[in-house]
Amino acid sequence: MDRSTFVALAKRIPPLYWAAGAVRYTQFKSRLKIAENAYRLDPTRPLPPPMLRYRVHRALDEASYLEAGAYVADVIADNARATGLALQGLRILDFACGPGRVLSQLARRLPGNRFDGSDIDAEAIGWARGHLGDVATFAVNRPDPPTNYADDSFDIVYSVSLFTHLDEAFQFQWLQEIERILKPGGLLITTTHGKRCLDTCAPAELAELAAKGFVFRVDHTGRFKVDGLPDFYQTTFHTEDYVRNRWSTIMPVERFVEGGVNNHQDLVVLRKA
Numbered sequence: 001m002d003r004s005t006f007v008a009l010a011k012r013i014p015p016l017y018w019a020a021g022a023v024r025y026t027q028f029k030s031r032l033k034i035a036e037n038a039y040r041l042d043p044t045r046p047l048p049p050p051m052l053r054y055r056v057h058r059a060l061d062e063a064s065y066l067e068a069g070a071y072v073a074d075v076i077a078d079n080a081r082a083t084g085l086a087l088q089g090l091r092i093l094d095f096a097c098g099p100g101r102v103l104s105q106l107a108r109r110l111p112g113n114r115f116d117g118s119d120i121d122a123e124a125i126g127w128a129r130g131h132l133g134d135v136a137t138f139a140v141n142r143p144d145p146p147t148n149y150a151d152d153s154f155d156i157v158y159s160v161s162l163f164t165h166l167d168e169a170f171q172f173q174w175l176q177e178i179e180r181i182l183k184p185g186g187l188l189i190t191t192t193h194g195k196r197c198l199d200t201c202a203p204a205e206l207a208e209l210a211a212k213g214f215v216f217r218v219d220h221t222g223r224f225k226v227d228g229l230p231d232f233y234q235t236t237f238h239t240e241d242y243v244r245n246r247w248s249t250i251m252p253v254e255r256f257v258e259g260g261v262n263n264h265q266d267l268v269v270l271r272k273a
């Protein structure tokens, strides 16, 4: 039996699902403790503490956090350049920035621009304000729109691994809000789970994706949700057709690169009319 079928089956047998959740939770807590002890030995480290890194990166080691941040910053910069926009004197927002994994590295690649970062995670934003305050201005936003940004504020909003986690209603509310705060002609650069991310999907999820173009999967909730993020934050899958047809009702989709992020997530560029 493959993993996705086992998980789908376990979800239908609550005691089994709870037992698996408890084992996963205990293992995670012990790995986290080891990482936190190592982190405490050197409090001058320029990296966020292990739990903040885990929330955005799903791993506890420092090297891969830095590598992924650098790689994704290159992807965002390359795709912004590919649109023909001159990358100077712009106002750029990292929406769902966490503790600045990508923002800290993108700002170095695109000097001469003004950066903002926003996230629901007050702890991550607190860390970013304390350590990256010279790089960007940070804000905590509520889980649902609006943000406090004025209409037409940004030339570019990028959002890495946010629409990979929101349900359909939230997705449209946030696309609408990002459209509001973008300047006319401004870009949204974001990512989705598409064709190259379906290995964990159960047959029923693949069937739903084929029929509807969109799947929202609820994995762990409550105490066993080890990332500590709200229960609304789960896992979402999109087809390219869905993104092109449905998202373009809000902003035209200018570019779709299947596997554009590390041959895994798809990369989508939208431009406000």
Ligand SMILES: C[S@@+](CC[C@H](N)C(=O)[O-])C[C@H]1O[C@@H](n2cnc3c(N)ncnc32)[C@H](O)[C@@H]1O
Pocket: 055, 056, 057, 095, 096, 097, 098, 099, 100, 101, 102, 118, 119, 120, 121, 124, 141, 142, 143, 144, 159, 160, 161, 162, 229, 233
């Ligand atoms: C997978 S992490 C990615 C973080 C960052 N973009 C990166 O690539 O390092 C997803 C982030 O989305 C944030 N998030 C979830 N819902 C949000 C919302 N409604 N508004 C803003 N941020 C949100 C989470 O707190 C988390 O920091």
